[in-house]
Amino acid sequence: MRENQLKNLNESFRILAERRVEITEDPRIKELKETVKSIRENSIKNLERLLEKVGESFEDNDIEFYIAKNAKKANKIIYDIVKDERIIAKSKSNTLSEINMAKFLEKKGLKVIETDLGDRIIQLTDDRPIHPTAPALHFNMQEIADVITEKLKVKVKANPKDIMETIKADVLNKLENVKVGVTGANAVAADDGSIVMVHNEGNIGLISLKDTHIIVFGIEKLVSTLEEAISVAKLETAYATGSRVPSYISVVSGPSKTADIQKILLKNMYGAHRVVAIALDNGRSKAPPECLWCIGCGTCITSCPVYNIVGYDFGYKGYLGGRGVAFTNFIEGEKASFDAGIYMCTLCSRCTTTCPLEIPIADIIEKVRCQVQTAGYKLDPHENIRKNIKETGTPFR
Ligand code: SF4
Ligand code: SF4
Secondary structure (H helix, E strand, O other): OOHHHHHHHHHHHHHHHHHHHHHHOOHHHHHHHHHHHHHHHHHHHOHHHHHHHHHHHHHHOOOEEEEEOOHHHHHHHHHHHHOOOOEEEEOOOHHHHHOOHHHHHHHOOOEEEEOOHHHHHHHHHOOOOOOOOOOOOOOOHHHHHHHHHHHHOOOOOOOHHHHHHHHHHHHHHHHOOOOEEEEOOOEEEOOOOEEEEEEOOOHHHHHOOOOEEEEEEEHHHEEOOHHHHHHHHHHHHHHHHOOOOOOEEEEEOOOOEEEEEOOEEEEOOOOOOEEEEEEEOOOHHHOOHHHHOOOOOOHHHHHOHHHHHHHHHOEEOOEEHHHHHHHHHHHHOHHHHHHOOOOOOOOOOHHHHHOOOOOOHHHHHHHHHHHHHHOOOOOHHHHHHHHHHHHHOOOOO
16 A cells, blocks of 8 residues: 555544544443344354245245355356346445455446445545445545546546535436446344345435345344344444444335235335345355454454554455454455465454454464465465474574
């Protein structure tokens, strides 16, 4: 990352941390944190049962359901649905970044429009997200204005309002003829067959009004009830943004329908008439349970000393920081985890003290390092130390 980008990043992280302090000290949030900890532990323990149950509930709710073992299968399911489209809309989602959906569809000749402001900026700059819920924090206003002028051929002043209005107008214009939207999910209630999505911009509301709404989520997003799913969404918001609640919590429990005429059920009112849910495994079944408790709030990366110095070079796609590089091992293998910086971590555990789920990230990293080492991905200085010990009985020459 460039020096000025790191400066922007550090400043944004500082503001976020200050905003978060007050809310995380609130007794109601403290209580919510304990509730969500037990929800996540129980859900991951019962993942197989929840996966079976959500299939039944989705069927009752008229939601098409697929389980994708890996990224290739998930992309194939999506492509089979969208292959006759020209443009599709997309919201922010680590799971969609994980499977590289946008690149996959673009190779097949489709255009994918990011609808979140931050993600649209990242799409225009051709860069990588820096934070799971605030992906473009490392760009300053002038840089954003310049890229808009270059890519959208619109002169825009370097102030937040003008930037927002310009991108909004462009996205809305492109969305006019779009029939399919793809989103991720923050939590999925297996007993109710309901999918919970958090957003502040209202873009998921727009997407769910398209003819077809495809929702892709990692199997670890499953919980039992809608109440549990809302609790997860609220805690994620508090830690990710420092706000008590997001502007919107969208719940999708089936296609758009009405029974307002003599109680006769009609489908296809304003919202999507086809809702498709895809649960992605992609190595999650092999990951340690604690690694799957994560609610994606990003607090660990804002507090990580290494991330604050190297930025997204300590991470893989949308999975950033220590938890991200450890998780990468399960979704993409040892080499990807090595390249993502599994050895960069200092094992200081600052992330665990700030994580609302108290995930023991340093412990997970140590175990993943053993796997990475065994698979043959080693650092030269470590190898030198090993050789020295073998040859001289001391790490030092
Ligand atoms: S243990 Fe590793 S990932 Fe966690 S804060 Fe320290 S350096 Fe960052
Ligand atoms: S590991 Fe913890 S702090 Fe980091 S994103 Fe997940 S829940 Fe949030």
